[in-house]
Amino acid sequence: MGLRDALRRTRENIFGRVASMLRRKDPALLEEIEDILLSGDVGIETTEFFIEELKKVHPDKYLERLRELLVEMLSVPHESVHNPPVVYLFVGVNGVGKTTTIGKIGLYFRKKKKSVLFAACDTFRTGAQEQLKIWADRAGADIVSSQYGADPSAVAFDAFDAAVSRGVDCLLIDTAGRLHTKTGLMEEMAKIKRTLNKKREDLPQEILIVIDATTGQNAIHQVEIFNEKLGLTGIVLTKMDGTAKGGVILPIVRRFNLPVLFIGTGEAPDDIEEFNPEEFIDALLSTD
Ligand SMILES: Nc1nc2c(ncn2[C@@H]2O[C@H](COP(=O)(O)OP(=O)(O)OP(=O)(O)O)[C@@H](O)[C@H]2O)c(=O)[nH]1
Ligand SMILES: [Mg+2]
Numbered sequence: 001m002g003l004r005d006a007l008r009r010t011r012e013n014i015f016g017r018v019a020s021m022l023r024r025k026d027p028a029l030l031e032e033i034e035d036i037l038l039s040g041d042v043g044i045e046t047t048e049f050f051i052e053e054l055k056k057v058h059p060d061k062y063l064e065r066l067r068e069l070l071v072e073m074l075s076v077p078h079e080s081v082h083n084p085p086v087v088y089l090f091v092g093v094n095g096v097g098k099t100t101t102i103g104k105i106g107l108y109f110r111k112k113k114k115s116v117l118f119a120a121c122d123t124f125r126t127g128a129q130e131q132l133k134i135w136a137d138r139a140g141a142d143i144v145s146s147q148y149g150a151d152p153s154a155v156a157f158d159a160f161d162a163a164v165s166r167g168v169d170c171l172l173i174d175t176a177g178r179l180h181t182k183t184g185l186m187e188e189m190a191k192i193k194r195t196l197n198k199k200r201e202d203l204p205q206e207i208l209i210v211i212d213a214t215t216g217q218n219a220i221h222q223v224e225i226f227n228e229k230l231g232l233t234g235i236v237l238t239k240m241d242g243t244a245k246g247g248v249i250l251p252i253v254r255r256f257n258l259p260v261l262f263i264g265t266g267e268a269p270d271d272i273e274e275f276n277p278e279e280f281i282d283a284l285l286s287t288d
Helices: 008-022 027-039 044-055 059-074 098-111 128-139 152-166 183-199 218-230 249-256 277-285
Strands: 086-091 116-120 142-144 170-174 206-212 234-238 260-264 272-274
Touching: 008 027, 008 059, 008 277, 027 044, 044 059, 044 249, 059 249, 059 277, 086 098, 086 152, 086 183, 098 116, 098 128, 098 170, 098 234, 098 260, 098 272, 116 128, 116 152, 128 142, 142 152, 152 170, 152 183, 183 218, 206 218, 218 249, 234 249
Parallel strands: 086 170, 086 206, 116 142, 116 170, 206 234, 234 260
Antiparallel strands: 260 272
16 A cells, blocks of 8 residues: 555544644644654653654644654665665664565665665574465565574575675565574674674674564664664564554664664555655645
């Protein structure tokens, strides 16, 4: 679905309501607005930041100022890299949408005439390799996979060699989920990173955490742990279409200063968009 449709529930429940109230230009409503933002997973610190900033401007400027603050918050500079193959390592806890996101981004890159290779480094969950294969066929991407139980970093190693010898533009690496509290997973991810890094010191160029917007505040903790261990370069936000309180991305970006690169807008192959802060915020705040 389109971005506006995907954001509909969060818009109707949280940000569109806030926008309507700000249009009434009444300082007495700020307290109620604070409660709505809190109920939308924006988090206490970020919510208080918005309210304090709004108090500093004339009520005529409330909505304009909030829009500006939101866009500024989400506009984290991101340098794109151009030393092919560009290696994207996707990480995140189980079920957030890593494999699906890789499939969708693979298709998106293919449509931009880039060649794409998938690496099936989830050698843990039964069915994971087949699931990625289906997405590879759909996207017109090649895939390097292995047996279940194989060392994921060895698969990444082989996939990188294949990417170089085939001259592909982008290598997208799928990894296992499991709980982020299990150190085994973190060590596995760190080893994939190290292995690639030994191949070429700029690898992997992107380490993207996939976060599920329906998770709520726990997503902050996930980003903290993965970032500490791996040094993330960006975020993919999924399942905004599945929540009515999709504000958690704000405290995450504010705290970790990581750019959102893509947003998932549904389960279909085309349900992915490159993230654009202005479009995102306008779709969230619109009241028509
Ligand atoms: N509604 C919606 N569903 C999504 C989105 N992205 C992924 N999903 C669904 O989320 C479920 C889990 O997706 P996967 O891609 O298998 O998640 P994963 O992170 O690879 O899971 P593990 O490999 O088990 O860790 C699937 O049913 C997807 O269709 C999205 O943006 N919106
Ligand atoms: Mg998966």
